[in-house]
Amino acid sequence: MQHYELFTLANGLRVAVEPLAHARSVAVGIWIGAGANDERRGEAGAAHFLEHMLFKGTLRRNGRELAAWMDRIGGEVNAVTGRETTTYYAWVLAEYWVEALELLAEMLLESRLDPSDVERERQVILEEIKGDDDAAEQRVMADFDQLLWGSHPLGRPITGTRRSVAGLSWQRLVALRRELYTPDNAVVCLVGAVDPGAAREQVARLLGGWQGTRARPRPGPPVPRPGLRVRRRSIDQVHLVLGGPGPGLGDPALYSGMVLGTILGGGNSSRLFQRIREEEALAYNVYSFHEAYRHAGVMGVYAAVRTEAAGRALALIRAELERLAREPVSAEELERARAQLKSSLLLGLESVPERMHRMGEQLTLLGRTVPPEQVVARIEAVTAADVQALAGRLLAGPQTLAAVGPIRREDLLGA
Incomplete structure (x- = not known):
């Protein structure tokens, strides 16, 4: 049986809290209702690129300081870009859940997206793509998707291609965040040794000032082909x-x-x-x-x-x-x-x-x-x-x- 509290802040952000009496840890996640499927032609890999960039530093901390903060609270802090969602999450001991939420909120709202960081991270992602291309299982799955779904976003690799990533500009990443990273297009989830009242208070404090509405339509259904x-x-x-x-x-x-x-x-x-x-x-x-x-x-x-x-x-x-x-x-x-x-x-x-x-x-x-x-x-x-x-x-x-x-x-x- 699953018992959780669900509420919505004034800015449209939905928040779900599931307290577990037996837990000694808390999992915190910020879910964005957008992923690789929301990319337009010429943007393949942009959602994944943007996810990487949120770890490169904020207006208050550079990338090294952000990494040190992650290590200090222990547990796991990571992110994943999917076809239809992008998730930033942490799993920490109960005593650190507020800090974990502060960390994710700062990354989300105050990421500096410095153009020099974009150029440096571009090289990292290109190496990631090369690794995927070298792995035959990854390569054949990508070929299968492209064949089946054609020009629809489902047919493109989540990481993008070498050509598409090489052509992504800083301006495109900034626009993607502005159009898709909005409170009405997001969900915050907290599960574990957490009090719903305290969670409501902390989420409102950290994310209640987040503004904006989704400004990009969702893609239509694909047409499969043999x-x-x-x-x-x-x-x-x-x-x-x-x-x-x-x-x-x-x-x-x-x-x-x-x-x-x-x-x-x-x-x-x-x-x-x-x-x-x-x-x-x-x-x-x-x-x-x-x-x-x-x-x-x-x-x-x-x-x-x-x-x-x-x-x-x-x-x-x-x-x-x-x-x-x-x-x-x-x-x-x-x-x-x-x-x-x-x-x-x-x-x-x-x-x-x-x-x-x-x-x-x-x-x-x-x-x-x-x-x-x-x-x-x-x-x-x-x-x-x-x-x-x-x-x-x-x-x-x-x-x-x-x-x-x-x-x-x-x-x-x-x-």
Whole structure:
């Protein structure tokens, strides 16, 4: 059961506080309702770049002093840019939660965004992008997204490309913060050993003067498309991603997608793990994935296999998808997937930062929280017919295949 207080400051900032009697720590998060999907053409990587810049110093402290403050209160202070959100968060001992909130508020409202810092951090991000490009799993996922979503922001890497990041100006970052970092577009979450009254007082003190309204419309839904891309590289394995559009956050089939993904490639007993790894020894790493966004979703399978096995692995993945659409899953498989999903959810609620992240994401994207009991009930309500229907829908939709490794396009066309 989740019990929290939700209130809104005069400036439109929503604040959620969940006290936990057993906790000795507090997780604090400031959630911005914008991420890479809110970037315009020519801005790829700007949301991620801006997130980096908030750690480079404020009007009162330079970057080194800010880092020393973070280390002094201990715990964890970090940020993450997603497709639809950007989160600045801290997880600290209870005695430091006010300082953690002060730190995040100062970064948010008083970041100096110095042009010289922008140029220096640009080089850091370019190195980050090079590292992602060198990692075949990251590279093939990026190729898959670009193929499936095309020119829509979902098709661009969150970090941007070398070209786009090189072209981002200081003025663009300043404009992005002004247009998207506004109180009506944000949520503050505090979870753990914290008193709601004290939290209300401190958030109002530190963020009650934050002004502005979101000045950029949200992007429309993407149009998925089929495609095939092979990026030849002299490496030891072929990295494959096969998938297509899946249920988004508002889709009635959302929970069916969670169950289907678990059965297909969500654990050691999943069909693909057993067939491709345990029975045929074609791969060490094979899994399914499902990402749900406001207006779209994606489902797919990743596998890293030896070169000569790529065609066979791809054929087995397709065969399992077709079997899921043709035959109802067994009662045993269905119950095992439900149990796995329920355990993952409920065990995650044992973690203070996990509770904060779950609450913040839901309030930011949905405008409400979904009680764990309701999630469990919806998982339990998924039937074999629901799974079969969704598998058929996925097969009937556009299929996208991306591959990276020592392989040719024609080697995959007949698989």
